[in-house]
Amino acid sequence: MMIARTSQPKVNLIQQIGPAIWGIVSFNILRIVTDLTKKDEFWSGGIRIHANGLMISIAICYIITFMWRNGLKKLFSRAHDIPTNIMKEYSICLFQVIVILNPIIFISERLGWIYMGDGFIDYILVNAIYIPLLLLYYTLLRNEVINKSLTDSRVHIEQIKADKLGTDLQLLRSQYHPHFLFNALNTIYFQVDDSNTVAKRSLEQLSELLRYQIYNVDDKVSLDQEITYLTSYIAFQQQRLTERLTVYTDFGDEWEGLAIFPLLFQPLIENAFKYVRGEYKIDISLKRQGEEIIFKVSNAVLEHTVNKQGIPIGGPVKSGSGLTNLIKRLDLLYPDQYILRSKREPQLFSTELIINL
Known part of the structure; x- marks a missing residue:
């Protein structure tokens, strides 16, 4: 100015x-x-x-x-x-x-x-x-x-692009902003009997996850904040699945001074919890390599498991609305600065997301 x-x-x-x-x-x-x-x-x-x-x-x-x-x-x-x-x-x-x-x-x-x-x-x-x-x-x-x-x-075109970018991001954010559910959970929380501590704790965890999605999605957050959210999200997901499930996490500790747009890793973790089968094992890691952040998640699958459409579970990264929206957000927030790839093996499906900050 x-x-x-x-x-x-x-x-x-x-x-x-x-x-x-x-x-x-x-x-x-x-x-x-x-x-x-x-x-x-x-x-x-x-x-x-x-x-x-x-x-x-x-x-x-x-x-x-x-x-x-x-x-x-x-x-x-x-x-x-x-x-x-x-x-x-x-x-x-x-x-x-x-x-x-x-x-x-x-x-x-x-x-x-x-x-x-x-x-x-x-x-x-x-x-x-x-x-x-x-x-x-x-x-x-x-x-x-x-x-x-x-x-x-040129200024007008850039303004149109910026407006479109804002509209697209707002549209995508709206799918991460379940205000009605957040308010409903608060109502349900006070309707649950005080003696049911497990249910109340689950509602508290879910409320905190939604709070993060609602209020921390507009701007970048520190990697420490994002890792705290991912840890809570993983813990909440583990509560609703079988005790056979084993989750290994390795989030490193070299995040000082680094910031990132939030909720870029959560859809990949959600996908792993959704499709884990076989040995019921999930491996999640987040590492720093220079100016790059390398996120990897893999989940065990049955060798011949397919979905209702006949597509092998753990198929292409672009399948599913959540992952499609993730790719759109990455294109908007980190154009030409990321790599997202997946690999399907007989009993393992893995995804890797690399972001150049």
């Missing part, structure tokens, strides 16, 4: 003094052509006449600039792209220069503000000098408007 506020006055200053500079340059080029080609002294004659001519030249440039800027603004505001009828555009500019320049010169001469010594010849010289210079000036103004239009378009 500081850069934008610093650069804006410079742009305004250039727009304010640009016509004056162009008027001075044009007048001096005219003087070079008319004085030096006649072997007269440069800026010969009375200083009042030359000062008047200089002021009139600057005034013409300001009038032309005001008219052309408004015209270009309307021209580009109506078009979805850069106008292509260049010949018509410059023909209009040529006509405008002629009908503005010559009456001003004629009136100024009649009022005695300037001196046109050679009459018609001097009119031709003024037009021959000013018309090309003013058309060149129009080209500069036109390029300025084009650049601004393209910049505004």
Whole structure:
């Protein structure tokens, strides 16, 4: 923001003094052509006449600039792209220069503000000098408007992308934000008999998991926070499954200063609990390797277990809405910065997620 506020006055200053500079340059080029080609002294004659001519030249440039800027603004505001009828555009500019320049010169001469010594010849010289210079000036103004239009378009496109990103993330977050369930659990908690401590503890655990999903999903969290959540989630999942289930976890301890968007590992762990069979064993690990975080989860499966659709359980990573949403979130939050792959073996299904922070 500081850069934008610093650069804006410079742009305004250039727009304010640009016509004056162009008027001075044009007048001096005219003087070079008319004085030096006649072997007269440069800026010969009375200083009042030359000062008047200089002021009139600057005034013409300001009038032309005001008219052309408004015209270009309307021209580009109506078009979805850069106008292509260049010949018509410059023909209009040529006509405008002629009908503005010559009456001003004629009136100024009649009022005695300037001196046109050679009459018609001097009119031709003024037009021959000013018309090309003013058309060149129009080209500069036109390029300025084009650049601004393209910049505004890029900003608009980026804003649309950002809005879409926010909408997509909000849509995905809504699937992780079961407010109604969170409130319902609180109601059920107070309806459970106080003597049923196991049920109350389970409700407390589930409430804490949902609280994390609801209130800690918008921004990055520390790896320690995410690991605490995963630990609680694993403990809660273990309560509802058979005592035969064995879960091994290895979350490492080198997480200081690292942050990550939350709930990226939970769908993979959920998948493991959902499809674990056979030896009922799950292995979960989270390691740091330089700037990369490597998450691995594997679960035992039966060698020929298939789901209702005839697809082997523990199949492709992209199956299931939870994993599809995970991939969408990764694409939005870590584009080109992650690898997600799975491997199906006869009695083991494993998934690996690598994120470059």
